[in-house]
Amino acid sequence: xxxxxxxxxxxxxxxxxxxxxxxxxxxxxxxxxxxxxxxxxxxxxxxxxxxxxxxxxxxxxxxxxxxxxxxxxxxxxxxxxxxxxxxxxxxxxxxxxxxxxxxxxxxxxxxxxxxxxxxxxxxxxxxxxxxxxxxxxxxxxxxxxxxxxxxxxxxxxxxxxxxxxxxxxxxxxxxxxxxxxxxxxxxxxxxxxxxxxxxxxxxxxxxxxxxxxxxxxxxxxxxxxxxxxxxxxxxxxxxxxxxxxxxxxxxxxxxxxxxxxxxxxxxxxxxxxxxxxxxxxxxxxxxxxxxxxxxxxxxxxxxxxxxxxxxxxxxxxxxxxxxxxxxxxxxxxxxxxxxxxxxxxxxxxxxxxxxxxxxxxxxxxxxxxxxxxxxxxxxxxxxxxxxxxxxxxxxxxxxxxxxxxxxxxxxxxxxxxxxxxxxxxxxxxxxxxxxxxxxxxxxxxxxxxxxxxxxxxxxxxxxxxxxxx
Amino acid sequence: xxxxxxxxxxxxxxxxxxxxxxxxxxxxxxxxxxxxxxxxxxxxxxxxxxxxxxxxxxxxxxxxxxxxxxxxxxxxxxxxxxxxxxxxxxxxxxxxxxxxxxxxxxxxxxxxxxxxxxxxxxxxxxxxxxxxxxxxxxxxxxxxxxxxxxxxxxxxxxxxxxxxxxxxxxxxxxxxxxxxxxxxxxxxxxxxxxxxxx
Ligand code: SF4
Numbered sequence: 001x002x003x004x005x006x007x008x009x010x011x012x013x014x015x016x017x018x019x020x021x022x023x024x025x026x027x028x029x030x031x032x033x034x035x036x037x038x039x040x041x042x043x044x045x046x047x048x049x050x051x052x053x054x055x056x057x058x059x060x061x062x063x064x065x066x067x068x069x070x071x072x073x074x075x076x077x078x079x080x081x082x083x084x085x086x087x088x089x090x091x092x093x094x095x096x097x098x099x100x101x102x103x104x105x106x107x108x109x110x111x112x113x114x115x116x117x118x119x120x121x122x123x124x125x126x127x128x129x130x131x132x133x134x135x136x137x138x139x140x141x142x143x144x145x146x147x148x149x150x151x152x153x154x155x156x157x158x159x160x161x162x163x164x165x166x167x168x169x170x171x172x173x174x175x176x177x178x179x180x181x182x183x184x185x186x187x188x189x190x191x192x193x194x195x196x197x198x199x200x201x202x203x204x205x206x207x208x209x210x211x212x213x214x215x216x217x218x219x220x221x222x223x224x225x226x227x228x229x230x231x232x233x234x235x236x237x238x239x240x241x242x243x244x245x246x247x248x249x250x251x252x253x254x255x256x257x258x259x260x261x262x263x264x265x266x267x268x269x270x271x272x273x274x275x276x277x278x279x280x281x282x283x284x285x286x287x288x289x290x291x292x293x294x295x296x297x298x299x300x301x302x303x304x305x306x307x308x309x310x311x312x313x314x315x316x317x318x319x320x321x322x323x324x325x326x327x328x329x330x331x332x333x334x335x336x337x338x339x340x341x342x343x344x345x346x347x348x349x350x351x352x353x354x355x356x357x358x359x360x361x362x363x364x365x366x367x368x369x370x371x372x373x374x375x376x377x378x379x380x381x382x383x384x385x386x387x388x389x390x391x392x393x394x395x396x397x398x399x400x401x402x403x404x405x406x407x408x409x410x411x412x413x414x415x416x417x418x419x420x421x422x423x424x425x426x427x428x429x430x431x432x433x434x435x436x437x438x439x440x441x442x443x444x445x446x447x448x449x450x451x452x453x454x455x456x457x458x459x460x461x462x463x464x465x466x467x468x469x
Numbered sequence: 470x471x472x473x474x475x476x477x478x479x480x481x482x483x484x485x486x487x488x489x490x491x492x493x494x495x496x497x498x499x500x501x502x503x504x505x506x507x508x509x510x511x512x513x514x515x516x517x518x519x520x521x522x523x524x525x526x527x528x529x530x531x532x533x534x535x536x537x538x539x540x541x542x543x544x545x546x547x548x549x550x551x552x553x554x555x556x557x558x559x560x561x562x563x564x565x566x567x568x569x570x571x572x573x574x575x576x577x578x579x580x581x582x583x584x585x586x587x588x589x590x591x592x593x594x595x596x597x598x599x600x601x602x603x604x605x606x607x608x609x610x611x612x613x614x615x616x617x618x619x620x621x622x623x624x625x626x627x628x629x630x631x632x633x634x635x636x637x638x639x640x641x642x643x644x645x646x647x648x649x650x651x652x653x654x655x656x657x658x659x660x661x662x663x664x665x666x667x
Contacts, residue, residue: 019652020651024630026628026630028648028652030656039495039496039548040549042498043498043499043500043549051642053646058666059664062666067495068495080496082497085496086496086497126663132546133545133547133571147571148571148574149547149548149549149571149578151578151641151642152574152578155645158645158646159642159648160652161645161652163630163645167570197483197541198544198567201541201568201570231544261660318481321481322483322539325481416492417493424515434545436488437488437510438487438488438510439487439492442491
């Protein structure tokens with residue numbers, strides 16, 4: 001058990017959740033919140049049925065549909081029969097096992113990582129898991145939140161615990177002030193470019209520094225969300241007044257006396273003075289530029305003012321080959337400036353950038369402007385709640401008047417499972433988190449960027465630095 | 470557990486799980502039938518015919534139980550469909566210089582060995598296979614060694630608990646279910662305010 005040694009928040013949350021620790025075996029770690037969606041859970045529920053066990057803690061489990069659900073109007077049925085069957089299966093599983101569920105028609109449906117915080121389910125100091133690698137999003141609240149596979153989903157459903165070994169700790173310090181036109185997305189894209197897609201393997205990030213402190217909760221979620229894109233299992237930010245203010249009054253937040261107790265506990269979580277990390281890296285916010293990816297993984301990114309790198313400049317033969325293959329897939333030339341590259345689609349959405357801050361940023365660019373006639377622009381709010389709020393602010397009108405599509409909530413073209421997808425060869429500027437080959441549709445080519453960059457590119461029809469508009 | 474096999478070679482770094490099995494195949498509610506979808510977009514032409522030059526379509530690879538890949542294999546999405554597809558194709562081990570965390574966990578739970586090799590041994594195996602594509606490697610899980618004719622004895626790390634589970638056929642969920650008393654004791658001292666949905 002913990003001694004007086006100064007600890008990071010990562011270690012504190014870990015220590016607080018150890019149920020049992022046998023010599024040589026991984027710890028049995030208690031899970032405070034288990035989020036479930038339709039894609040990675042059916043086989044886990046089948047496993048429970050085969051074993052004849054119940055869900056141990058339905059009161060700590062929460063399900064919704066987001067990945068394979070259409071973003072067309074909700075009065076239309078799900079046409080894809082396979083997707084419809086998957087959605088129906090989750091509904092049945094939630095009913096059979098007594099799990100709270102926001103279904104397809106629920107007014108609170110949305111992307112699992114958007115609605116957790118929105119409903120006040122995500123709280124500091126918790127362990128949060130989901131069969132989804134972007135679970136790190138919840139780390140913005142000072143929770144230890146990570147993605148798991150379906151076998152582990154089954155384990156958590158059955159036992160509310162996971163077998164885990166501790167990860168290494170990795171401090172990502174972001175100091176300074178972001179310039180206008182530079183956003184939270186650019187911080188995390190810069191980290192991916194700096195340490196590479198495998199740079200954080202085996203680690204949990206703690207994001208620290210003045211630039212992180214000055215981010216809003218929604219922006220912090222954007223940063224933590226893409227921890228996995230730099231290889232880390234999780235990424236978190238110590239809670240502060242902004243965190244408490246965000247959570248207070250939300251549906252599942254503690255109330256009254258419980259609230260005061262909770263805040264008192266949350267205040268013990270931040271990393272102790274003198275605690276050390278296994279790894280660290282620093283990013284200078286003052287000099288950060290808007291970032292964009294040019295290749296086929298999120299680590300292949302650069303400042304938007306830059307030029308596509310030359311594979312010949314890579315010394316490692318496998319890396320040279322990877323870059324050559326990436327440029328071939330993207331059909332880009334070494335040395336070409338990335339700004340000015342023609343695009344076909346702009347996607348504004350995903351658990352990375354589909355919250356009010358993101359929609360407001362995109363709308364601030366599109367207001368009074370028109371989308372380039374050669375570009376299809378899809379704006380997909382992260383939840384039905386966000387959709388209503390955006391409509392109350394008139395953002396839907398801004399998007400529609402500019403010529404963009406305003407759709408229902410879901411993952412949409414982030415993962416292209418629901419019919420929202422690129423055609424082979426098309427280019428998109430996307431506010432999502434993955435530019436892997438075919439991620440947004442077979443043969444599609446993705447440039448990852450911030451909502452500001454996406455909106456600016458929508459107007460011009462080419463990759464555009466918002467500051468040049 | 471010993472594996473002796475030829476090796477299929479996929480010399481890319483950062484092979485992500487979206488390549489291993491594209492997302493559109495994740496709408497299934499079963500674990501079965503994923504072997505044919507493995508590396509689908511690399512493996513098949515748009516008319517559905519197999520690409521003859523893609524390694525996994527060659528008769529030699531189809532008989533291999535071992536895949537050699539570049540660094541950081543299995544990055545990206547947490548989909549366990551990736552190891553399901555790999556094992557259903559017939560693979561029992563993947564060799565790389567590193568694996569993404571979630572993929573590694575998922576593999577160990579599906580009797581697929583994620584074998585981490587030092588950089589020089591990894592490069593040496595590539596070179597040996599270039600000379601003799603039919604060469605066989607031997608993986609000895611109890612001894613944690615990987616060997617091939619003319620090559621070094623490569624000792625590989627593996628989580629000892631996962632190794633025991635694999636060798637003795639321990640069901641990890643059953644193992645945790647048996648710790649019910651410890652879990653109940655933990656739950657009893659846990660602040661009630663954390664039961665958010667109750
Ligand atoms: S929006 Fe994209 S990354 Fe986020 S949960 Fe959905 S599919 Fe995954």
